[in-house]
Amino acid sequence: MAEAHQAVAFQFTITPEGIDLQLSYQALNQIYLSGVRSWKKRVSRMRNSLIKGVYPASPSSWLFVVIAILATMYMRSDPSMGLITKIQQHLPLSSQGQTMVSALVFSTLLWLSLILALRFCLKLLLSYHQWMFEQHGRVSNVTKVWVTLLRLLSSRKPLLYSYQTSLPHLPVPPIKDTVSRYLQSVRPLLTDPEYKRMTELANHFELNLGNRLQRYLKLKALWATNYVSDWWEEYIYLRSRGPIMVNSNYYGMDFLYVTPTPVQAARAGNTITALLLYRRKTRVPGTVIPLCAAQCERMFNTTRTPGDQTDVLQHWQDSEFVAVYHKGRYFRLWVYRAGRLLSPREIEYQIQRILDDLSPPQPGEDKLGALTAGDRKQYFSSGINKRSLDAIERAAFFITLDDEEQGMRGEDPAGNLDRYAKSLLHGKCYDRWFDKSFSIVIYKNGKSGLNAEHSWADAPTVAHLWEYTLATDAFQLGYTEDGHCKGDVDRTLPMPQRLVWDIPSEVQAQVCISLAVAQALADDVDCHVFPFREFGKGRIKKLRVSPDAFIQIGLQLAYYRDRGGFCLTYEASMTRLFREGRTETVRSCSNESSAFVKALENGEVLMNYLFWLSFKEKAQHFKLLLTQMPIQAPVKNQHVFHLCPNVQKSLLSLTFQVLSEPWRLSTSQTPVQQMELFDLKNNPEFISLGGGFGPVADDGYGVSYIIVGEDMINFHVSSKHSSTSLYTSYVVYMIITKTRCTMALFLAVISKERRLRRRPSTSGSRPRGKISRLRRTQNPIRSAGNVYMQE
Structure with a gap:
């Protein structure tokens, strides 16, 4: 009980001689130091506000x-x-x-x-x-x-929010341009009569209701900072009443080959410290292009509170504790004392005390987190449960001390990676707090990962945080030889606080219902993680094409081989070059990509399609298809979204069907090496696995990929068992094999064209790039191409 006495600043007793006042100078000193820290933070915030307010000038x-x-x-x-x-x-x-x-x-x-x-x-x-449209190696004046x-x-080094007021507003695109791009994106999905009908309906909408709705959006763009983000957050995320686990939340993984320490408490100590150091930072290292930092405001101390019709994102200014879950118990762990951040060794000491605590869960406590995994409802509003719930929601972030071991290990590394992904995506459906902005998972063998809620920010923001955390943990904080955190320990630290619950029976019944919904969803998800080591962006960039576009073509080819057709394909692109920008949609299934995939499926047609065109025609085709595909393909999907409710009412059923077509192939690239905290070339073993997400459609795939270094690409593929025609492992196999085939064909094309262009021209001969009929029949590249097609 020594800690309890230290927590009392003064106490008194009434005696016959009068009042006996006893002061605890240690407690008063703690109060004083805590107040000093609070005022230092206020002064720091005022200083930073002044600096960013006058940027690009200086005070x-x-x-x-x-x-x-x-x-x-x-x-x-x-x-x-x-x-x-x-x-x-x-x-x-x-x-x-x-x-x-x-x-x-x-x-x-x-x-x-x-x-x-x-x-x-x-x-x-x-x-x-326009710099985004520049060809690699050719920069205009x-x-x-x-x-x-x-x-x-x-020239002055900016703070995190220095560029905010200087960023341009997101412009409202012309309605004609949006309709045109939309028609191009659905052309591969429709027959000729359907496309003709769709074109008539789209033109009718553009000339009538579309122009009036466009004026409303332009009016909003003049009034609001961003005409998209608030409605997008509200209607796409917060108004969804289904489970956010699997359907919305996404995950991030630890290093692939390295586990810095096998000690669970030590890994938690360094991870928590690194996260809190990131929160303290006012500068974003490694930022080359000015990007909107609005998403960073709600990174910590934020939770998504469920409601009847819509959820609410609640953010608190600061929090000096984190919430910890271990074996069905919830704890409040204070990470500051007397105005200072606890050392990693002290946090490890506190975490170990939680691990050593053998007290059983209170009735209904162990599976309480299932309420955040099922349908969106609110259960607690007052009383002791509300106070404990506030401790979780106001925490800086959520920590789960998992009693399982995960990672690429054992005799089945591939299967263990799949189980690792599923564990981070949904866990046991009750041992994560899916409403928190992000939850950190520390496994028994020292492996780590995170699960992030999607409404407050997109994956690049969380990836930046996670990359900093992993690098700081391994390269700056480090561990002792026996795997423990560095630093000293103050053993007078008070015990982590157990949260107290009094959960009524009706709420416990709702917990069971929510857990059943979440468990059914989790059991239906199939995840496959595959590190592809045959080649990476280094070999792809030698072809002078975009690695991202190359992978997207491989995904289109894989889906076509799997399903025998094409589908709406979603690829997330970033709009943070604009103020409060989030994402836009790249519909990578286009007329060009579908034509290329069909040609690739027929070996003979492919040879005519690729090798016997003139060099100019091939150059134009590849430039259109691959080099600029990520730029040319985007459809202003958020623009369509704002017009969508009225579009569906004004157009006929065919339009409604196409607009409501599910994203059967949802793809996203995870950014890597956003910060230069360590050299990946000199430390190749510290390769990140990236992260993934669940499928958007019940009969579709969720594909996340991370281009690591020059020679490796990591894939995360998810689908649902309930769709009997989908096989995740098979899709991954198709991605890899067909990408190899495409790469080999591209290398053959480039190699052949270089030889043709280097060949000196003689009088009376054909122009460069033309091939005689004799060479057509004796073309060694054609034979090589046939070999690859057979493979």
């Missing part, structure tokens, strides 16, 4: 402007053109005081005007996006000038 530039104005006034010159004199007339001060104050006022106004001008120029520069000016204006 010290105000002093420079004041000195310059006073110097010109000292030389009997009036830089204000009479404005300082007018200010003096309204100041009830002495002559000398009027001069000084009026000069300060004018200098401040001039300084603010210069900041606005610089910020306006920076916004104009950030509105230029305009882009070079743009880079130079941008570096000059942003």
